[in-house]
Amino acid sequence: MNNLIEFIQQPWPWYVAGTIIAIVMFALLYFGNSFGLSANFRNMCSMLGGGRSCDFFDFDWRKQTWNLLFLAGTVIGGFIAHQYLMPDATIAISEATVADLQALGIANPGEGIVPQDLFSFESLFSLKGLIMFVVGGFLVGFGTRYAGGCTSGHAISGLSDLQPASLVAVIGFFIGGLVMTHLLLPHLLSL
Structure with missing residues (x-):
């Protein structure tokens, strides 16, 4: 079990992640769907009744339920990865990048996921x-x-x-x- 967790904590090679993205994209194209996270804002506005006051939001949002589920999975997966699969919050960036960011006034770059400044x-x-x-x-x-x-x-x-x-x-x-x-x-x- 520890070996599996250590494997998951390591960045995946480009050819694994790229292959997964390609498979998902071919499946979406095959089923006549297109991918995009910003479309979920339109879906949510339509879901909440935005179509009553704006034609842009007047459509059948139920056909985009898969995209809303993808968004939810992205948020949940990000939370799980951050809380349970990251060995530490230190980000591996080059010394040159650290020096450049410090020159711009960012204290402790790479110490966390985002600069707290x-x-x-x-x-x-x-x-x-x-x-x-x-x-x-x-x-x-x-x-x-x-x-x-x-x-x-x-x-x-x-x-x-x-x-x-x-x-x-x-x-x-x-x-x-x-x-x-x-x-x-x-x-x-x-x-």
Whole structure:
């Protein structure tokens, strides 16, 4: 039993995880479904009666029950993995990355899953926290709706379905990530 737990605690090789993703995607395509976590927000709004006041939410959400179950499994699986399968919360990042993050003002990078300087209840009430959480959350939500899906929907489902719009969206995600990391984040962290 200890050997099994030790095996589960190790990162899986890319070829195992990639094969599992491919099998899931082929099954979804075969059954005429597409994958994307942001679609669950629409499902939940429809479930709660949003279709009475907005045509966008007026659809049969029961056909997307599998996606809601996938979301629930993601949350439950993440909780189980964090609580019971992580040997410790230290994240293995390179010394160069630690030095870069410390130069940006992040104390103890890699000590936990996320930097406590940025992701804590106290940081929410600072200017930096307000910008990163509220403005960032709005931009993520707006961008997801404007792009017609999230990164998982476009990068995994859309690209495997050979959708040109997903290729454009994924290129935009990468460009946006690079701009954020190299141009905007250093200024935000200095606030």
